[in-house]
Amino acid sequence: DVKVTQSSRYLVKRTGEKVFLECVQDMDHENMFWYRQDPGLGLRLIYFSYDVKMKEKGDIPEGYSVSREKKERFSLILESASTNQTSMYLCASSASGTAEKLFFGSGTQLSVL
Amino acid sequence: GENVEQHPSTLSVQEGDSAVIKCTYSDSASNYFPWYKQELGKRPQLIIDIRSNVGEKKDQRIAVTLNKTAKHFSLHITETQPEDSAVYFCAATSMDSSASKIIFGSGTRLSIRP
Numbered sequence: 001d002v003k004v005t006q007s008s009r010y011l012v013k014r015t016g017e018k019v020f021l022e023c024v025q026d027m028d029h030e031n032m033f034w035y036r037q038d039p040g041l042g043l044r045l046i047y048f049s050y051d052v053k054m055k056e057k058g059d060i061p062e063g064y065s066v067s068r069e070k071k072e073r074f075s076l077i078l079e080s081a082s083t084n085q086t087s088m089y090l091c092a093s094s095a096s097g098t099a100e101k102l103f104f105g106s107g108t109q110l111s112v113l
Numbered sequence: 114g115e116n117v118e119q120h121p122s123t124l125s126v127q128e129g130d131s132a133v134i135k136c137t138y139s140d141s142a143s144n145y146f147p148w149y150k151q152e153l154g155k156r157p158q159l160i161i162d163i164r165s166n167v168g169e170k171k172d173q174r175i176a177v178t179l180n181k182t183a184k185h186f187s188l189h190i191t192e193t194q195p196e197d198s199a200v201y202f203c204a205a206t207s208m209d210s211s212a213s214k215i216i217f218g219s220g221t222r223l224s225i226r227p
Contacts, residue, residue, distance in 0.1 A: 042202060042219035058214060104156040
């Protein structure tokens with residue numbers, strides 16, 4: 001079974017803090033994604049990566065950056081957290097260079113106070 | 114870029130009845146349309162998908178139809194059961210690009226009344 005692991009289930013941070021959300025997958029998947037989930041808005045794509053050191057902006061990249069130094073790890077970075085970034089963050093991975101089944105992590109509920 | 118609209122946002126059906134969720138997409142190049150189910154407190158999981166060379170696909174009580182001309186696709190659940198209660202997301206993506214991305218609809222909260 002594919003395992004996508006997000007480092008924290010719940011996280012509370014202060015406005016202005018730098019926040020790191022970590023995601024690790026164990027199936028040698030090429031593609032990795034970061035989504036945020038908000039009620040009524042569904043899953044919105046922040047950033048994705050189809051190879052090591054490669055990144056592409058999704059629909060809502062403002063205020064976020066990402067890092068993919070190793071194939072299995074994809075990090076989401078909030079340079080200066082703001083209250084409107086309070087959300088559930090979901091990491092996902094998929095195989096090969098084309099769209100295939102997404103395997104999601106269990107999510108990180110981030111609260112920015 | 115791709116935009117996916119999903120309706121309704123909430124749906125309540127009597128156990129045993131059918132449920133239909135509809136989605137439209139904007140990018141005519143999209144050719145892969147998955148559906149994900151998210152139970153309360155759990156991660157989304159793929160339940161069925163359809164590719165653009167197929168008009169309909171069935172898996173037991175679940176079916177998906179695709180109309181490429183109209184750019185819409187639908188999820189049909191027959192003989193609904195309590196365990197079908199969840200949030201369902203449709204999505205669309207292009208399979209031809211090495212940088213293809215999966216864009217989701219806003220979700221439908223399905224409730225099954227006993």
